[in-house]
Amino acid sequence: MTDAESSLEFSTSLTSSLLPPPRTRIFKIIVIGDSGVGKTCLTYRFCAGKFPDKTEATIGVDFREKVIEIDGEKIKVQLWDTAGQERFRKSMVQHYYRNVHAVVFVYDVTSAASFRSLPAWIEECRQHALGQEVPRILVGNKCDLRHAAQVSTELAQQFADAHSMPLFETSAKNPHGAEDGSHNHSDHVEAIFMTVAHKLKSQKPLVLSQPAVGNTVTLRRQDEGEEPRANWGCNCWRS
Amino acid sequence: MNLRNSRSVGACSLLNGIEKQDADSRRKRKIAEITQALNTTPVDVAVLRRMAISEGGLLTDEIRCKVWPRLLNIPVESIPEQLEEVQRENNKDYNQVLLDVQRSLRRFPPGMPDEQREGLQEELIDIILRVLHKNPQLHYYQGYHDIVVTFLLVLGECLATALVEKLSTHHLRDFMDPTMDNTKHILNYLMPIIERVNPDVYDFMQQAEVGTIFALSWLITWFGHVLADFRHVVRLYDFFLACHPLMPIYFAAVIVLYREEEVLDCECDMAMLHHLLSQIPQDLPYETLISRAGDLFVQFPPSELAKEATQQHSLESPASTSEDVQSARRRRKEQLRPPQQQQQRNPVEVQRSALAVVQPTARRIMRLAVMGLTVALGAAALAMVNSALEWAPKLDLLFP
């Protein structure tokens, strides 16, 4: 990994977890999708809490980690940020699909092509023999560029429903909400990964409710009293 | 292996002063030798190789402009001064190249004005597309741009285009196949090298099941993607340009071995070890590591590792029953023994046969000091660029 900042961030999280309580649970999440959709930015945003000012093409697989706490239990969330270019998919990253607990599919809302690639990514997962019980989510990134959007929420929602995945629309760059300055302090990116973590912790089968398309749920922070787990069922968040 | 202790530290300032004078005069001597080699007819490529490998490499970008083309056997006179126009729109790789080049800000000197950098980024795109267009058998990979940018920054667009084209059809050829199977095969040389030198590190890595992808970007970008200091990058390029195309994998092994203590102290876990290893320390003792890599190359030449690298391959195949393993292995063997024609364009294969020629002198090579060793492999690498026949007499010149 060349990302100096992320390594800094990582080493602090390593130090803080130097003496973990015996057998800290590890959740291993793989992040996949076309090149340029923002996988590196999303994982960086979650682990370092900000948008990286420079990213580079991911070659092979990068690894980021964050220690989180759910119900008093410390949990390591490991994010495997994979290369998007097709040639890396087949032989290269296969090793890193092993023992994966959850999959995050990412597309770019401003790129119809990245959305059209999703079936190929789903097939990729199938080939790596990931079971149906492994939770999957769909993330539409770059929602801050709404004016340039090419993939409608409706279309994405249909796709997500067809594959029994919750859909999240967000932005790694500006996950705090609309550009119009309306205030929503929660960070969607963080909430998305936290939701996956809650899901994994609860280990209950994925329950999907089907709210009307376009139904926007405002996500509040965990400390504001709402259980993110409860949000698993709503399949669309928008920033 | 304890490379750390081999770095001597100057004890007092007087000594430092003397050392500095020494270094200055060594440098002057080296520049003189390079100039002389360039001015003889024909140009003394063997000397230039030795200079590129030995301490400090080629010293300045000015020298690199003159020597790098020679290391790739490109006659400078033949390089056209006019570059062909580039068709961006109809190029299948344009979008990916653009995306990667736009994100390559870190490869440019920090103080460079935006305007100048943007101009260079445009040139970078053009070089890549031009080479790909002229060689439809080559396929772009993410990381190729990290190599090309190094040539652009050192040589300028014209020279860079010529060198990158040659490099892409030789040293980088395997990475530019339609698939990454050959690249994966080359990565499979890593563990056998580590095993030979330090079985503890090898066992630990095997137990952690760390795999070799942590070294993928090192290999396919010649470390251009992971080293922050451009001076280190060009120093390594001096070395790699003068050597066998597999040298970057030996260098990767040497880095892992250098970090023996850290590796063995790490949690024996795939994620932790992958993370540790993919994070390259920026203060590596490059000169020591370079000569160490040269040593290992001669001690354990690719021909000797080829068999294990192949086995490594089949071990990794996700076959569950022993029967599967057997048939997978058989399949792999078939894949790995390409038809004659294909063999010729595969650098690894070409070199394997070249090394067979080197055997008579091998014993003598073994007895030489590191420098001598690296001369030998410089000569061996020449076989890459020339034909084995042309190259054999040159070895006699080196070791009369």
Ligand SMILES: Nc1nc2c(ncn2[C@@H]2O[C@H](COP(=O)(O)OP(=O)(O)OP(=O)(O)O)[C@@H](O)[C@H]2O)c(=O)[nH]1
């Ligand atoms: N406006 C906007 N740009 C973004 C966002 N996320 C990422 N980007 C930009 O999109 C480009 C690609 O982002 P990366 O995170 O490098 O993409 P990736 O999916 O990791 O790409 P590969 O590593 O090539 O597979 C970069 O130039 C980012 O700055 C976002 O939420 N909004």
Ligand SMILES: [Mg+2]
């Ligand atoms: Mg990336």
